[in-house]
Amino acid sequence: MSSIEHIQKEFEEAVEKVRKSLSSESIQTLKVKYLGKKGKISGLMRSMGSISPEERPVFGKAINKLRDLANDSLQNIQDLLQHQEIEKSTSYSSLDPSLPGHRIPTGAIHPLNRVKEDIFSFFTGLGFEIERGREIETDWYNFEALNIPPEHPARDMQDTFYIDDKVVLRTQTSNNQIHVMESRKPPLRIIAPGFVYRADSDASHAPMFQQVEGLVVDKDISFAQLKGTLYIWVRHMFGFDVKLRFRPSFFPFTEPSAEMDVSCSLCKGKGCRVCSQTGWLEIGGCGCVDPNVFQKAGIDAEEYTGFAFGFGIDRITMIKYGIPEIGLLTANDNRFLRQF
Amino acid sequence: MLISLNWLKQYVNINVSVDELANTLTFLGIEVEEIEQQGADITGVVAAQTLSCEAHPDADKLSICKVNDGENEYQVVCGAPNVKSGQTVLFAKTGAKLTGGFKIKKSKIRGVPSEGMICAEDELGLGGSHEGIMTLSSDITPGTPMQEIPGLCDTRMELNITPNRPDALSYIGVAREVAAFYDQELKMPDLRPPKLDAKQTNKDTITLNIESPEDCSLYTGVIINKVKVGPSPTWLVEALQSIGQKSINNVVDITNFVLLESGQPSHAFDLKKITGNTLFVRRAKKGESVLTLDEEIKNLDERDLVIADNAGPACLAGVIGGETTKVDEKTTSLFLEVAYFSPPVVRQQARRHGISTDASYRFERGIDPLHVEAISNYLCRLITDITGGNWTGETLIAKAPEHPISKKLVQLRLSRLSKILGITIDRSQVVAMLEKIDIKEEAGNDLDTLSFTIPGFRPDIEREIDLIEEVARLYNFNNIPDQLPTFELSPTALPEAERLASQIRHHLASQGLFEALSLRFSSHKYLNNLNLPEDSQLFKTVNLKNPLNEEWEIMPSLLMPGLLNAIHRNKNNRELDCRFFEIGKCFYNNKEDRTDKNPGIIEEEKLIIGLSGSWHSVSWNEKGGVVDFYVLKGILENLFKTIGYPRSSKVDFSIASQPFLHPKESMSVLVNNKPIGWFGSVHPNVLSNFGLKDNCYIAEISITGLLEHASSTPVFKPFSNFTSVTREMNIVVGEGVTHETLLSWMPLSKAKNLEEVKLNSIYRGKGLEDNTKALHYSFVYRHPERTLTDKEVNKIQERIAQELTNRPEVSFK
Numbered sequence A: 001m002s003s004i005e006h007i008q009k010e011f012e013e014a015v016e017k018v019r020k021s022l023s024s025e026s027i028q029t030l031k032v033k034y035l036g037k038k039g040k041i042s043g044l045m046r047s048m049g050s051i052s053p054e055e056r057p058v059f060g061k062a063i064n065k066l067r068d069l070a071n072d073s074l075q076n077i078q079d080l081l082q083h084q085e086i087e088k089s090t091s092y093s094s095l096d097p098s099l100p101g102h103r104i105p106t107g108a109i110h111p112l113n114r115v116k117e118d119i120f121s122f123f124t125g126l127g128f129e130i131e132r133g134r135e136i137e138t139d140w141y142n143f144e145a146l147n148i149p150p151e152h153p154a155r156d157m158q159d160t161f162y163i164d165d166k167v168v169l170r171t172q173t174s175n176n177q178i179h180v181m182e183s184r185k186p187p188l189r190i191i192a193p194g195f196v197y198r199a200d201s202d203a204s205h206a207p208m209f210q211q212v213e214g215l216v217v218d219k220d221i222s223f224a225q226l227k228g229t230l231y232i233w234v235r236h237m238f239g240f241d242v243k244l245r246f247r248p249s250f251f252p253f254t255e256p257s258a259e260m261d262v263s264c265s266l267c268k269g270k271g272c273r274v275c276s277q278t279g280w281l282e283i284g285g286c287g288c289v290d291p292n293v294f295q296k297a298g299i300d301a302e303e304y305t306g307f308a309f310g311f312g313i314d315r316i317t318m319i320k321y322g323i324p325e326i327g328l329l330t331a332n333d334n335r336f337l338r339q340f
Numbered sequence B: 001m002l003i004s005l006n007w008l009k010q011y012v013n014i015n016v017s018v019d020e021l022a023n024t025l026t027f028l029g030i031e032v033e034e035i036e037q038q039g040a041d042i043t044g045v046v047a048a049q050t051l052s053c054e055a056h057p058d059a060d061k062l063s064i065c066k067v068n069d070g071e072n073e074y075q076v077v078c079g080a081p082n083v084k085s086g087q088t089v090l091f092a093k094t095g096a097k098l099t100g101g102f103k104i105k106k107s108k109i110r111g112v113p114s115e116g117m118i119c120a121e122d123e124l125g126l127g128g129s130h131e132g133i134m135t136l137s138s139d140i141t142p143g144t145p146m147q148e149i150p151g152l153c154d155t156r157m158e159l160n161i162t163p164n165r166p167d168a169l170s171y172i173g174v175a176r177e178v179a180a181f182y183d184q185e186l187k188m189p190d191l192r193p194p195k196l197d198a199k200q201t202n203k204d205t206i207t208l209n210i211e212s213p214e215d216c217s218l219y220t221g222v223i224i225n226k227v228k229v230g231p232s233p234t235w236l237v238e239a240l241q242s243i244g245q246k247s248i249n250n251v252v253d254i255t256n257f258v259l260l261e262s263g264q265p266s267h268a269f270d271l272k273k274i275t276g277n278t279l280f281v282r283r284a285k286k287g288e289s290v291l292t293l294d295e296e297i298k299n300l301d302e303r304d305l306v307i308a309d310n311a312g313p314a315c316l317a318g319v320i321g322g323e324t325t326k327v328d329e330k331t332t333s334l335f336l337e338v339a340y341f342s343p344p345v346v347r348q349q350a351r352r353h354g355i356s357t358d359a360s361y362r363f364e365r366g367i368d369p370l371h372v373e374a375i376s377n378y379l380c381r382l383i384t385d386i387t388g389g390n391w392t393g394e395t396l397i398a399k400a401p402e403h404p405i406s407k408k409l410v411q412l413r414l415s416r417l418s419k420i421l422g423i424t425i426d427r428s429q430v431v432a433m434l435e436k437i438d439i440k441e442e443a444g445n446d447l448d449t450l451s452f453t454i455p456g457f458r459p460d461i462e463r464e465i466d467l468i469e470e471v472a473r474l475y476n477f478n479n480i481p482d483q484l485p486t487f488e489l490s491p492t493a494l495p496e497a498e499r500l501a502s503q504i505r506h507h508l509a510s511q512g513l514f515e516a517l518s519l520r521f522s523s524h525k526y527l528n529n530l531n532l533p534e535d536s537q538l539f540k541t542v543n544l545k546n547p548l549n550e551e552w553e554i555m556p557s558l559l560m561p562g563l564l565n566a567i568h569r570n571k572n573n574r575e576l577d578c579r580f581f582e583i584g585k586c587f588y589n590n591k592e593d594r595t596d597k598n599p600g601i602i603e604e605e606k607l608i609i610g611l612s613g614s615w616h617s618v619s620w621n622e623k624g625g626v627v628d629f630y631v632l633k634g635i636l637e638n639l640f641k642t643i644g645y646p647r648s649s650k651v652d653f654s655i656a657s658q659p660f661l662h663p664k665e666s667m668s669v670l671v672n673n674k675p676i677g678w679f680g681s682v683h684p685n686v687l688s689n690f691g692l693k694d695n696c697y698i699a700e701i702s703i704t705g706l707l708e709h710a711s712s713t714p715v716f717k718p719f720s721n722f723t724s725v726t727r728e729m730n731i732v733v734g735e736g737v738t739h740e741t742l743l744s745w746m747p748l749s750k751a752k753n754l755e756e757v758k759l760n761s762i763y764r765g766k767g768l769e770d771n772t773k774a775l776h777y778s779f780v781y782r783h784p785e786r787t788l789t790d791k792e793v794n795k796i797q798e799r800i801a802q803e804l805t806n807r808p809e810v811s812f813k
């Protein structure tokens, strides 16, 4: 018995020593010395033969206990060593959560195009086709075919840039309506995005801005469906609690014509600076396709009806991101672009 | 159109708040853009009574008054000549705020303490007069705030009237809509002609001759003698003043008043100044001219419609009167014109001569053709009443057969109404709604089709769809339910150009670039900055006829100037690191294709990339990398890989110069041997022309050009699971030998199992001769089915080395 107690004591002292200066070598040495094939604990096992049969079970139990204890102690300092090594394996003595990380440079998509792509995915998901038209247009497509004859006062509604008497920078994306209706047969479901131009420039008007035009032509298309379609779209764009309202207006190529307002998402309709205290933001115009437009495009206005809508992507982007001035969108200022 | 609420109330009772009225008008299609309430910015001004009024001991023109505001008595020094005791006045107490933020303080005036101010109308923003204090009716209770005194503070509304609603361009028109909505009576002025003086003897007359009936289908006139031209009565001055118009004289003021009230323009001639006894409504002859009331000579031609006497044109019809027949203080006899001019004619000449008047604005949109004679009667009566003149008793009328004499009939099918609106509205409701705005149902309709007579003041209603719109407007769009269309399912995809643009956009943003977006306007000034040869195609730009300014006079033929300007602006803001890309359009003339339906202009979509400054952002333990030529080339290579071009289409780079790029740092990009773009370092001269100091790197790639070549999606190639064997080689060559040339000297096609040759570094300098460089390559070998042995790899490497040794240009390091 005393030999077991002796070895146990000796082992425990050795473990303490190794614990103070941990290394994988000293642990290994210890392991070999006590638990190796020729180790001291294994030696005790071998000495079983010289023990009387009566004492043998007690002696055997005591050795097993010592072996388990040794195994545990060694595992313990092994874990300790591993833990110390992990702690050491860093180039930082301590971390500073407030230090910025090293960042791979990232860029950004222009907010206007983010909104544009969002609009595309929404409407393509509904089965609309994207149509891209030209920006410099003949008088025919920009005005006449849209029911705006040369001496119509509606021409005053838009300040037009002219290239010559018969060629203009398009003032609206509605020119696409005509191109599409001339080249295809109904049913039509079209989204036509693009830049449009107005000879006007101040804090809320840019001489160039982006519009999206929608056109649906089929046998039973109604104003009620126009309202429903726009309603699901504004909910997609501005959230489920948005409200939409329609005011009578005038566009030569639609009748009835309406302006649409959404409830101000910043003040939830209570009134703020952005919505000029009205609680509403004007986002675009819409209406049923005027029979004259169908006629000019060669579509039977008795058989087919349709609706069209157009809104400024700039305006929607400004509302969505709280951008106060339209000029910021085209200033190409890092301090602006970085924020998106 | 600016209107005064007080004035509007002359024609209809309004019992709702200003905000509610504005909302109602807006939802009737008459958008209220702005509301301006008088007295809104004023506080502390109340009605008060003057109790006494004594002369100031030390000043002739000042009085010392005692006033009572219903609670207290105050002593006030007042300088107005018309102040008296017993008046009800507007009193600003100490602490009151007047118009323009002016604050009333306790003060001493010539030694006498003054505790406030008795106000004149200009101090309260109620008018322009500063001649004396305002006095009110004595039945107003002292202490009443000025904003609550009935009729004192007016409200002005700016209305946005759409071109289809000429009827709303008048007080009566707006009142009609309000009356219909609130079920109120429309109070029309008395339109009867004046009573005739029995002693009327003057039989002056003018012959009216419409020579151009398609331009003017009705021309009427009355002659009024013994007119006294002079100041207008107060009510008339105030009415005009309420919307910011100046009083001129009684005759002119009356015509202006009636125009605003009814929407019908008119014009008064001095009868004695008319040469001869005939007025002609005719087209002008080339070479004729007229001196108009804006004191300008207008040169006329056959396109102009004029009112002419025997001496020639006297007026630009429907637009502006002439100086020669102008009414002034000496005028005693008038010829008063009320007519119907054709909208396009008036619009053309107003535009051609660059003037828009209240008259031309209404004629171009269409006035009520059925009301011309009634307005003539009404005007005649107002003028005789106010100026004391005598009407001859005769209304001169020239009418073309084309002139409408009765209301139009327009049909409406209820089935069509519900098809367009998506809602069924009762026949009786349709009829009732329209009747309120004077659109009346005719007898003899069948079950579906209804006929309506359209009043003359609604020239915009001509078709069934116009009536449907009226019904929808009166029903209120917001009461129409929301429905969704039912469609056949059909898959859609983005158009190629849009898909590619989106892919480029997402890729470059992930590479650290910011998407720019520039106005698509440019200037020759910028093209001149680009070292371009004089005959460069880029100078043949698409030019704007009416640019907003010189900087925006052309449509861009190159995107680079816009981006260089953007980089310049950013650098000025101490934003030194610029990494931009933009997808935009360039415009080129292509006049051969020009037709009525084709503008003859090519629109080419392009991608531009512009870099300057640091590439990697500087961090606290690493330095930023500065942009250079090969950074830009790397961006392009990555881009082409992402968008799928180097696979089925070949992409090459070749040394090629552009006038605006550095001659030693510029390349062309070729897809299937066709150039589609260029890139490089911006030429130092161009940099300085744009005010830039730091190097800039620009690439321009035609997206339209790219789309002509097929791209492809990646196709999986099996790879080996066995380890690779790598060998390295340091090769020294002269500067003239390109990487590509060097590779071509190696027998790589014979190198079995060679997976990749990587260029690790290029070394120049110490240990090397001048004009030479050392290229360090790694050769990676891998077998698909087993591990390669050193021996077989070495054999191949030796062969490569051997071939290179045979080249006199090559040595090893």
Ligand SMILES: [Zn+2]
Pocket (backbone or CB within 6 Å): A264, A265, A266, A267, A268, A269, A270, A271, A272, A273, A274, A275, A276, A277, A279, A280
């Ligand atoms: Zn708001």
